[in-house]
Amino acid sequence: MRIRRTLRLLLAASLCLAGPIQADEVSDQIEAARKAYESGELRNAIETLNFAVAKIQEQMTANLVKLxxxxxxxxxxxxxxxxxxxxxxxxxxxxxxxxxxxxxxxxxxxxxxxxxxxxxxxxxxxxxxxxxxxxxxxxxxxxxxxxxxxxxxxxxxxxxxxxxxxxxxxxxxxxxxxxxxxxxxxxxxxxxxxxxxxxxxx
Incomplete structure (x- = not known):
């Protein structure tokens, strides 16, 4: 349940990001994590989610430093x-x-x-x-x-x-x-x- 909830939160965050290329990359990783989770590949799901989180944080940082x-x-x-x-x-x-x-x-x-x-x-x-x-x-x-x-x-x-x-x-x-x-x-x-x-x- 926790992984599924994290997937939903990450997907919502990715939709709010401005850069279309980066947002597509994040969405692809979230979708891959969802498929891995549903297939029972939990470690792979976690690693893929962590990659998506890192990409979202990179975009957040890029926007923040403009302040x-x-x-x-x-x-x-x-x-x-x-x-x-x-x-x-x-x-x-x-x-x-x-x-x-x-x-x-x-x-x-x-x-x-x-x-x-x-x-x-x-x-x-x-x-x-x-x-x-x-x-x-x-x-x-x-x-x-x-x-x-x-x-x-x-x-x-x-x-x-x-x-x-x-x-x-x-x-x-x-x-x-x-x-x-x-x-x-x-x-x-x-x-x-x-x-x-x-x-x-x-």
Whole structure:
């Protein structure tokens, strides 16, 4: 029953994927797994289902990394990275990240984290402001109505902004060799927060 239910779920997921070639490949694997299951070839059915799952995750990752902005003028960027499946994602949630660099050595790492362990800690900090008041390098922060925190030591060129978006999404910008937090905020401005929430939390 569990394999049959997994087959139905995978088939539904494959129908929602945009790329017709990949979707056909996934559907073919699901159909092959169904036939193997009905023939009693359970190990073969599981292996074929795992292949279909991997292909679906690849397509999900390809769509998710598009949520991270392209580099702003004067900046370059590494390829986006995604952790959207496997055991690690079960622990840390879905995480997208990209590193941006400027010629003067400045660097920003932008991360989008769904179902992150940071969320309960941030929620607690927001509900108990005295936690941040006891840390002179940390203060409350807001961006487009979303709450968060900004961390910066007075003698440092490092800035870190962590933002809560809804109940399940954390956006974090970490910058080094910066004069202020404005470059991080400029990348925040490029984010489609509504699209990100939809993609990462539904």
């Amino acid at each position: 991270l902005p392209e580099p702003l003028p004067g900046w370059t960027a590494d390829e986006p990275e995604s952790q959207a499946g496997g055991m690690a994602a079960m622990i840390t949630g879905t995480t997208l990240s990209r590193i941006y660099r400027r010629e003067d050595g400045a660097e920003i790492t932008l991360s989008l984290m769904a179902d992150s362990p940071l969320m309960p800690m941030l929620t607690m900090a927001m509900s108990m402001p005295f936690v941040m008041q006891n840390n002179q390098d940390m203060k409350t922060y807001s961006f487009k109505g979303y709450r968060g925190m900004l961390e910066h030591a007075a003698d440092s060129a490092d800035y870190e902004i962590t933002l809560m978006v809804g109940n399940r999404l954390v956006i974090q910008g970490k910058g080094s060799r910066l004069a202020d937090s404005k470059p991080i905020e400029a990348y925040f401005e490029k984010l489609d927060l509504e699209a990100i929430q939809t993609a990462l939390t539904h």
